[in-house]
Amino acid sequence: EFPRRSFPVASLGAVSEVTAAGVIGTGTHNTGIQHGILPTQVRPQTAIPGILGKGKNSQDFLWNGGKFPEFRLREVAFPSTLTQVLDELEQHLSNSRYFRFLWFPHTENVRIIYQDPTSQAGIPKIHGIPGCWFWDYAVGYHLLEFLLWISSFFPSLVVWINRVFFRLLFSSRQESVGRSHRVLNYECRFSQHVQDWAIPIGKTREALLELKAALDREPGVGAHFPVEIRFCRRDRIPLSPCFQRDSCYINVIMYRPYGREVPRRRYWQLYEGIMRQHGGRPHWAKAHGCRREELQEMFPEFPKFCALREQLDPSGIFLNPYLEKIFF
Numbered sequence: 001e002f003p004r005r006s007f008p009v010a011s012l013g014a015v016s017e018v019t020a021a022g023v024i025g026t027g028t029h030n031t032g033i034q035h036g037i038l039p040t041q042v043r044p045q046t047a048i049p050g051i052l053g054k055g056k057n058s059q060d061f062l063w064n065g066g067k068f069p070e071f072r073l074r075e076v077a078f079p080s081t082l083t084q085v086l087d088e089l090e091q092h093l094s095n096s097r098y099f100r101f102l103w104f105p106h107t108e109n110v111r112i113i114y115q116d117p118t119s120q121a122g123i124p125k126i127h128g129i130p131g132c133w134f135w136d137y138a139v140g141y142h143l144l145e146f147l148l149w150i151s152s153f154f155p156s157l158v159v160w161i162n163r164v165f166f167r168l169l170f171s172s173r174q175e176s177v178g179r180s181h182r183v184l185n186y187e188c189r190f191s192q193h194v195q196d197w198a199i200p201i202g203k204t205r206e207a208l209l210e211l212k213a214a215l216d217r218e219p220g221v222g223a224h225f226p227v228e229i230r231f232c233r234r235d236r237i238p239l240s241p242c243f244q245r246d247s248c249y250i251n252v253i254m255y256r257p258y259g260r261e262v263p264r265r266r267y268w269q270l271y272e273g274i275m276r277q278h279g280g281r282p283h284w285a286k287a288h289g290c291r292r293e294e295l296q297e298m299f300p301e302f303p304k305f306c307a308l309r310e311q312l313d314p315s316g317i318f319l320n321p322y323l324e325k326i327f328f
């Protein structure tokens with residue numbers, strides 16, 4: 001909706017088919033240590049019944065859009081290793097406005113992605129070999145889904161899939177330029193389960209090396225690629241995973257090829273254990289196994305939020321089974 005209205009925002013998540021309310025309510029984020037989670041772009045607003053504001057476009061009063069005229073981004077993606085990217089983390093964070101990286105679990109392989117404002121004309125995304133539909137979709141989507149489906153019967157195949165797909169699709173340098181929302185959004189492929197906890201940025205190295213060691217010890221876990229690592233600036237939003245601390249989000253994924261559930265319990269256990277140990281806080285739109293007692297340890301303002309929620313909704317009209325698990 002924002003791009004259609006020529007209403008660019010400073011940062012967007014992986015997909016744009018979302019509502020402002022959904023994005024605000026769940027604390028959606030992208031990456032770039034200069035940028036907070038998306039709700040930090042919203043200005044406080046006092047609601048007067050029936051009137052949102054005096055301007056032509058009521059969203060002007062809610063979203064900080066005015067500060068961001070339309071802009072283009074140049075994306076440069078290149079291969080690296082986990083050890084190297086962690087050794088040079090500070091440098092990467094300052095090199096690029098929207099820096100993130102993808103790690104291919106059960107391997108050392110990493111894909112670094114820089115995205116930065118540019119005045120350059122558009123360069124479409126072309127894979128190293130001409131014919132991007134073939135590589136991006138025939139191989140990167142359909143063949144991958146088929147192989148992941150096969151691997152659901154033979155989990156040890158996942159290690160091989162992660163290696164081969166890195167070599168085929170992610171091991172060369174690529175460059176593209178486009179309108180900001182097109183570059184910030186990306187293909188999330190098929191149906192999936194994800195977890196995406198935020199840990200203090202200073203814990204990035206330890207947490208990732210521990211996750212790697214745990215997966216190296218248990219290759220049978222069959223962790224799908226990619227593990228996506230993104231960074232966000234601290235904020236003062238009470239239930240934000242980045243409340244009062246610059247954060248690193250580590251997103252883990254298990255696909256459901258052709259809708260088939262692939263066992264993920266052990267992976268989730270290892271991942272959640274490491275995230276908890278490093279002061280992690282879960283993402284509100286993604287899977288997690290936390291309950292109220294734990295959440296109030298993780299989010300210092302949680303009790304205050306619960307008290308306010310109880311005051312505003314004393315009979316629990318806005319509760320659902322998920323929220324009951326969290327608030328009681």
Ligand SMILES: Cc1cc2nc3c(=O)[nH]c(=O)nc-3n(C[C@H](O)[C@H](O)[C@H](O)COP(=O)(O)OP(=O)(O)OC[C@H]3O[C@@H](n4cnc5c(N)ncnc54)[C@H](O)[C@@H]3O)c2cc1C
Pocket residue numbers: 012013014015017018019020021022023025026027028029030188283285
């Ligand atoms: C393919 C995919 C990629 C994603 N990528 C990212 C990413 O890169 N980064 C990230 O942080 N997240 C990501 N997410 C999560 C996504 O940003 C959130 O799920 C977001 O909430 C989706 O917005 P929605 O409009 O679909 O919200 P919904 O799922 O419809 O709603 C989310 C919550 O907001 C509430 N809500 C919705 N509308 C209103 C309203 N009008 N008033 C009050 N409450 C309301 C709903 O009740 C619900 O609790 C991704 C999700 C998908 C499916």
